[in-house]
Amino acid sequence: MSERETWATRAGFILAAVGSAVGLGNIWQFPFKTAQFGGASFLLVYLIAALGIGIPAMLAEFVIGRKTNLNTIDAFEKLGYRNWRIVGAIGLATGFWILSYYSVVGGWVLRYIGGSITGAYFSDPAAYFGQVSAGPEALALHAVFMALVVGIVALGIEDGIEKATKLMVPSVVVMLVGLAAFAFTLPGASEGYAYFLSPDFGALAANFTEIVPFAVGQAFFSLSLGMGAMITYASYIDGDESLFADSVTIVVLNSFVGILAGLVVLPLLFAQGIDPNTSGAGAVFVSVATAFAELPAGQVLGFVFFVVVLIAALSSAISLLEVVVSWAVDNTSYSRPVIATGLGGVIFALGIPSAWDTAWLTWFDNLAYQLLLPLSVLGILVFAGWVFGRPALGELLKGSDFGDGVGLTWLWTARTVVIVAVVGTLLLGLQTLFV
Ligand code: PFF
Ligand code: NA
Numbered sequence: 001m002s003e004r005e006t007w008a009t010r011a012g013f014i015l016a017a018v019g020s021a022v023g024l025g026n027i028w029q030f031p032f033k034t035a036q037f038g039g040a041s042f043l044l045v046y047l048i049a050a051l052g053i054g055i056p057a058m059l060a061e062f063v064i065g066r067k068t069n070l071n072t073i074d075a076f077e078k079l080g081y082r083n084w085r086i087v088g089a090i091g092l093a094t095g096f097w098i099l100s101y102y103s104v105v106g107g108w109v110l111r112y113i114g115g116s117i118t119g120a121y122f123s124d125p126a127a128y129f130g131q132v133s134a135g136p137e138a139l140a141l142h143a144v145f146m147a148l149v150v151g152i153v154a155l156g157i158e159d160g161i162e163k164a165t166k167l168m169v170p171s172v173v174v175m176l177v178g179l180a181a182f183a184f185t186l187p188g189a190s191e192g193y194a195y196f197l198s199p200d201f202g203a204l205a206a207n208f209t210e211i212v213p214f215a216v217g218q219a220f221f222s223l224s225l226g227m228g229a230m231i232t233y234a235s236y237i238d239g240d241e242s243l244f245a246d247s248v249t250i251v252v253l254n255s256f257v258g259i260l261a262g263l264v265v266l267p268l269l270f271a272q273g274i275d276p277n278t279s280g281a282g283a284v285f286v287s288v289a290t291a292f293a294e295l296p297a298g299q300v301l302g303f304v305f306f307v308v309v310l311i312a313a314l315s316s317a318i319s320l321l322e323v324v325v326s327w328a329v330d331n332t333s334y335s336r337p338v339i340a341t342g343l344g345g346v347i348f349a350l351g352i353p354s355a356w357d358t359a360w361l362t363w364f365d366n367l368a369y370q371l372l373l374p375l376s377v378l379g380i381l382v383f384a385g386w387v388f389g390r391p392a393l394g395e396l397l398k399g400s401d402f403g404d405g406v407g408l409t410w411l412w413t414a415r416t417v418v419i420v421a422v423v424g425t426l427l428l429g430l431q432t433l434f435v
Pocket of ligand 1: 020021022023024025026047098100102221223250316317318319320
């Protein structure tokens with residue numbers, strides 16, 4: 001077998017991980033949920049979840065990946081715990097599952113880039129979404145999106161993923177800042193900001209038991225945890241660096257992009273008097289498209305906006321394809337391009353029901369959110385905290401400028417509070433799935 005690939009630089013790794021984290025979760029979900037669940041007060045809960053629970057879970061994945069330099073299944077065996085490969089396998093399956101429908105939504109985004117150029121959604125945004133979100137057209141664009149993902153992953157870690165995300169992540173930030181600056185000039189901007197950011201502790205208190213597990217689940221999804229992605233990306237790290245500093249950077253940038261997206265979307269909606277109180281991926285597409293349809297420079301703005309969303313979605317999707325590709329590269333003698341194409345094809349096929357009918361997409365998403373993700377994160381935490389334990393701590397401290405205190409805090413948080421929070425999230429999720 002040829003030598004395993006690595007990131008060329010530490011910044012390359014961080015940007016790839018940020019690219020994985022920053023995706024549809026930030027631009028679609030985050031602004032709307034924040035606005036509905038109490039604005040700044042929800043933001044606070046989310047930030048506590050992301051920092052207090054997301055960081056320890058991310059560190060657990062980083063430690064497993066960097067220590068072994070192996071894919072998310074074989075890593076467990078190399079550490080001496082063959083039976084725990086099941087945890088890696090659940091993560092890998094979760095990533096596979098999520099990518100199948102994420103790619104369908106990626107196809108919608110492609111469609112909306114085209115629709116902005118031609119103005120196709122301008123006359124009736126709701127009817128337009130109905131036409132393009134399901135059926136043959138959605139299927140074709142799901143294929144195109146998946147082909148783009150395969151193309152990047154086929155090029156490998158340094159020449160494909162690292163080079164691509166080095167370009168993509170800064171572009172997303174720059175374009176979002178530009179859009180936010182424009183949104184600032186709109187007449188409804190201050191109303192939009194108020195709706196997004198004014199703290200509504202009443203709304204938070206009234207729904208606290210629902211919001212906390214949601215904030216935790218959203219933190220996992222948003223940070224790409226429990227899908228094998230962070231284990232896999234960390235497995236390409238060559239040498240020691242402070243994983244703690246890396247994870248803080250990733251979490252901060254991910255939250256920053258979510259807030260930035262809110263500063264774009266909510267003023268846009270308020271300027272046009274559109275109710276942001278929507279639920280479901282589709283409703284979000286419709287409301288944003290309606291705003292563009294009514295704005296003077298809507299065609300250009302819509303184009304830029306959907307290009308941003310596309311780039312964010314692509315840089316996330318490549319991380320999930322890489323999880324399975326990495327496993328196959330480590331275990332078979334096929335070339336990376338052949339593997340990427342073959343596995344991309346299988347994931348495309350799994351996404352066919354979601355492309356055909358959005359009800360399937362919702363079902364796939366619910367199962368991932370409520371069951372697969374928390375289960376997978378729980379397995380990783382129990383493994384890293386209790387099974388692997390002290391050696392995990394040793395790996396974390398390698399290359400770190402932080403004292404043992406930070407490491408011990410990580411170990412004990414991961415072993416206790418974080419596990420309790422994940423179990424709670426899992427139970428509440430199961431309840432919504434099956435009760
Ligand atoms: N962190 C991603 C997001 O917030 O959109 C979640 C994700 C979904 C990553 C799907 C990768 C992926 F293919
Ligand atoms: Na995210």
